[in-house]
Amino acid sequence: MPILQTKDLTKRFGAFEANKDIDFSVEPLELRAVIGPNGAGKTTFFNVIAGTISASGGRIEFEGRDVTRVRGSRRVHLGLAKAFQTANLYAEQTVFQNCRLAALAGIQGEFAPQLIARSTRLAEVDRVAADALEQLELAGVAEVRAGDLSHGDKKRLDIAIALATRPKILLLDEPVAGMSIEESRKTDVLIRRLAQKITVLIIEHDMDLIMGLSDSITVLHQGRILAQGTPAEIRANQRVQEAYLGGHAETESLGGGR
């Protein structure tokens, strides 16, 4: 059974259709990339899946359950998390505190009464937070104020925060954007490692990273699915090439090489 499925998923902003009739399906432990030219509707798609914004039409199923009308915080409790690109980060709190708050939010749904009644749950919160930092190799900066982190560490903290909610599926929107090549390679390795244990959906413009990292790729173009396939299939797809080349000059081609 797919872990996540959408049927005829549509998102309108006024009369504009940012996502149109998207049929999408991801298997457990798959590492799926979602790519497409600027403005294709990728971020909108992730936001609708995460429940940050509501769908205008169609259906979203998570583990076979219809979550289309389930609010975002509840989806987090069910195991669906999106890294929120520093918007979710408390700059004045330490790196550890940021993860701890996320761990608390993730655990609260299931265990709120026990959490209040039993302090053992708080030890679990600390363990989950520490584990998330460990996995993103941020343990060394655990006591640093989040606002003082380098750009690369902030981006990784963003993933750690999502991970601290203990998701079954993790949505990453441009996790290496703005990183140096070195930071981006390091993050690539960390994402690969995460993907062995959880399902990962990733939006990224770095084609070298995507082609090497993902099991399969979905290409969005003007709000619709243009193509789906293995990295090799997508690289060879003429329509995909045209969508990119006909789009914005700053978008990298699919030919590979920086």
Ligand SMILES: Nc1ncnc2c1ncn2[C@@H]1O[C@H](COP(=O)(O)OP(=O)(O)OP(=O)(O)O)[C@@H](O)[C@H]1O
């Ligand atoms: N809240 C909104 N209100 C109106 N239009 C929006 C809103 N959010 C997104 N859009 C529009 O929907 C389209 C898709 O935007 P989206 O951010 O999903 O694209 P994207 O594929 O993530 O692009 P990028 O690669 O640049 O991040 C764009 O034309 C954008 O202007």
Ligand SMILES: [Mg+2]
């Ligand atoms: Mg986007």
